[in-house]
Amino acid sequence: MNGQRVMITGMGAVSPYGAGVDAFWQGLVRGASAVGREPAVEAIGGVRSKVAAVVPELDVRVIDRKKRRFMSNMSIYATLAAMEAVAQSGLAPEHIARRSTGLCLGSTLGSPCELEDFFRQWVQTNSIDNVKSTFFFKIMNHSCVANVAQSLGIRGRIIAPSAACATGALAIGMAAEMVATGQQEIVLCGGADEHHVAATAVFDIMNAASCRYNDTPEATPRPFDRDRDGVVCSEGAGMLVLESLEHARARGAQILGEILGFATLSSPGSLAHPDSGTIQECIEAALDSAKIPPGKVDYVNAHATATEHGDLAECAAVTGALGAAAPVSSLKGHFGHAMAASGSLESIACVKMISESTLIPTRNLHTPDAACQHMNLPVKVTGCSLQVVLKNSFALGGVNVALVIGRSSA
Template sequence: MSLKRVVVTGVGAMSPLGHGASELMAGLLQDRSGISRVEELRKVQGLRSLVAGLVPPVDPKLIDRKFRRSMSPMSIYATLASHEALAQAGVPEETISGGRLGLCIGSTIGSPFTYEEFFSDYLKDFSLERIKSTMFFKIMSHSCASNVAQALGVKGRIMAPAAACATGVQTVGLGFEAIALGKQDMMLCGGADELHPLTVATFDIISAASFRYNDQPASTPRPFDKDRDGTVCSEGCGILLLESLDSALARGARILGEIVGFATTSDPTNISNPDPAAIAACMRTALEDAGLRPEQVDYINAHATATELGDIAESVAIHDLFGPRVPVSSLKGFLGHALAASGAIELIATLGMLERNLLLPTRNLETIDPRCAPVNFLRERTEVAADVAVKNNFALGGVNASLIVRRFHD
């Protein structure tokens, strides 16, 4: 069967750099750090990391009470970002509710704040008498997807992958496949997460959280840098509206880029330590899906979370497949690691870079770790007309995901 071409016609974001995709790009272009010292983290005894990337305060009343009462912060982020993406794309109300729009939005888990609220009350006397019925809808693993669908009136297919740090790219890839196969005309795709102190604690327990820069939050994380000391957790949401090319052209929509290839693969060698060969295989499969060769790639937006094992493995995989030529950078130095949201937020930024003929460097990369493979690490802003980009997301548990995007060509 003939596959449909899939393009991006709208984006929305809530990130540590501000509300909206325009604020995201403005912060990146201004070389701003979204990382701050978070005093709330001090309440967790034994927690070393006191830095995080937080979304600026949001007014929940922007969403009708009928819908927001079943929403935790991450569902609020996802709903507002979805509204932004649809508005940018100029999608009419009748299309949203007509069944040809679906969504694929994931998170790492349900709302951790709601879990805490529930167990703090329940464990007092093991009573359910005070528990609100809406609490369940905040802790479902598909909370973001369901809440967005309810708030917007979406009647098409609904999917909610939960693949931790690989979620953002997975959702876009699954939406890409749904449209390419003709199952939907449009898909809202992305990931969302909210930051809870135990999120940071999880990374600290496995010795993967940054803590040596607690008093210099803008100096961390440091992907690929020899002085890195781990991940900085953050929160937010990235949403992309994917649409068949036929639909976009018929509507006269502005096209922001085209999705041309996707792969998600398992690395069964170790549940926590990434394998360069498995990462390279995932990128190679995505390229094959796109019908492209490694030498046709102009830029790689790395997952690179500023952990020793992750940075080294990804750089080795990139070098093995692409050699030293292709420019590589990570945006974690600006944004921290927004977990399920990271891939979608960074993909929005990658499309923004392609549109502006500009590639952004890895913030805080001062001295490249000599153990990283000798790839073309970007350390300063570079003006170049890049056409094809790879976006990587890799998760603990051996879940790898790579997406290929390019400028739209008639």
């Protein structure tokens, strides 16, 4: 990226494997499925997909009640992940309190769970008699960023990008640009979402949700696989601390990785269908931004959600931009599609893959789709040295994001 080098100095995660980056990483390394039957989905008529990957019960009391009362689950996940990221970064309260420390964090929507409760009462009783004073703070589109800023005492820019499933990756890219250009010295960034049956229902309505594996939930989703049948929704939050190399060095921070490049491009041809041409352009633009030639990409962490259109468009785009040599995997087979959190959780996984020299394959990939067979699609955990990783993230609405993440060489 032009300007200052942007380093990753902290990471935090809440995922369907539980709280913490360690639980997340161990789940991936074990190849464990976090997908199960979801009673909330089963309770709604007409939704054919009965599976989801949800976050297990967490100890939320580590967040002060007076802060927590404004939070739905997505803000709780984001706050816990942010607290972990800041703790790992070693940033002191005085760093956080500076106007040069910002926060860039988004979600797909304001809390759908809280909105459901509100409108259920509204419709059933035609009144607002039981609505709590803290309701609105949970359904704002910038609820997560506002809540995390309040909890951590962040005083710089707080920005809530919203790009559905690409939100987390977009937030990281925007944060990296803010640090690279010197607008902020430190930016905490990522995405968060809470599972609501409406997410699964929306994909099901479009024939894009996984429906054939309701009795064997661990066998879905199946990115790139011949027998894939769609998305499995999940939830969580992934947060990263980005700061300039100069700042990180000056305070003796441990550097976990580097954001080398970022691009986001729109596909104006369709709100619903991915376009391989624009995705390829986006990947190429991210590599240009990183000043990395295509042949130097050691691994691609795909968006691949296990829909036919999406997987094949991404395969074509990656092949067009990089050729077919670099290994490509998607983590959706492990813990589903965490919506706005997917891009940031998967970026955290990329940093771990680089630092642990371990490549996580695509879970549930047994027989690659004929259109993907030319690609290098690992199916086993592999030890390998990774220097440069490409992270793709796409969203309904024609939003494409590509990040280039590198091993720390500082």
